[in-house]
Amino acid sequence: MDNQEPPFTFRAAQVFVAAVEAGSVTRAAHRLGISPSTVSQQLASLEAALGARLLERTARQFRLTKSGELFLDPARQLLDDVTAAKARLVMADQSPPMAIRIASLEELDATVMAPWMLKLTERFPNITFTLSGGASHENHEALSTRSVDLMLAVDTVGKVDWVDQFPILRDPFILVTAPNVTADEVASRPFVRYASDLQIGRQIEAQLRRSGMQPARGFEFSTNQALFAMTAELSGWAITTALAYFGTPLAGDLVTAHALPVPSFSRRLALQARSGALGDLPARMAEDIRSSLQDRIVEGSASRLPFLSDGFQMLR
Structure with a gap:
């Protein structure tokens, strides 16, 4: 009789972590690109290999057992360790193909992402890069739930032990108005806001x-393009960032950029990864995106908007 124990597999651990973080078999299946029945089979195989019930799964309930709680952190560490090992192999040109998922920001899509991707594929030909977009808080959620491996986001995350941060750029805020509106007229013109659930919107409102400025409530938008279009349509004004202005196609046709009517302030962009999950790879990738930003945005920005002076600053 064969008394061999059921095998423990990396894939089963990956499915388990995805199921816990997604909160259901169906959502885990969607994230992993497999069927719900495959997720259930992998979970059953993992429980058999460990000899312990990890999840309580019913039509109304999906929760960790005590054994599941004990196994979750080691399983997450296993995933990060394997990913870091693959990254080391990639950087030593010893790896089979590897996939990296990156969450980006709207203002980088039209100007920076293509040259950055070309640099990365030249440097790391064994890696396939997949891009998705979202606001900074959405990207942070995607990173925390392993929906992505890296994110470009506003650096608002405190020093937490599960995130490695690689500062990229200090991005100054600027005033934009409809072309027929001067900076001196903004007090009498409608103010167009970023949505209040966006970090950029909250930062502007705080400043x-x-x-001592409290413009009347009005239109709020979640995208740069919509913000600029409505500013032009209303003959109004808005506060945005220099990167958003330069990174939005035809922004210069919709609005005119000016120095701020309030004390200067800025935001910091960073490349962020789960701590240790990709080894030295994020630091190398950060070098390349700084180079792409310098070439495509920062270089010549002061000649296009003289009031910026040295407002942009590359960070390391």
């Missing part, structure tokens, strides 16, 4: 309050 306006500190400066």
Whole structure:
């Protein structure tokens, strides 16, 4: 009789972590690109290999057992360790193909992402890169739930032990108005806002309050393109960032950029990864995106908008 124990597999651990973080078999299947029945089979195989029930799964309930709670952190560490090992092999040109998922920002899509991707594929030909877009808080959620491996986002994450941060750029805020509106007229013109659930919107509102400005509530938008279009349509004004202005196609046709009517402030962009999950790869990738930003955005920005002076600053 064969008394061999059921095998423990990396794939089963990966499915388990995805199921826990997604909160259901169906959502885990969608994230992993497999069927729900395959997820259930992998979970059953893992429980058999460990000899312990990890999840309580019913039509109304999906929760970790005590054994599942004990196994979750080691399983996450296993995934990160294997990913880091693959990254080391890639960087030593000893790896079979590897896939890296990156969450980006809207303002980088039209100007920076293509040259950055070309640099990365030249440097790491064994890696397939997949891009998705979202606001910074959405990208952070995607990173925390392993929907992506890296994210480009506003650096608002405190020093937490599960995130490695690689500063990229200091991005100054600027005033934009409809072409027929001067900077001196903004007090009498409608103000167009970023949505209040966006970090950029909250940062702008805080600076306006500190400066004693409280524009009337009105239109709020989640994209740069829509913000600029409505600013032009209303003959109004808005506060955005230099990167958003330079990174939005035809922004210069919709709005005119000016120095801020309030004390200067800025935001910091960073490349972020789960701590240790990709070894030295994120640091190398950060070098390349700084180079792409310098070539495509920062270089010549002061000649296009003289009031910027040295407002952009590459960070390391």
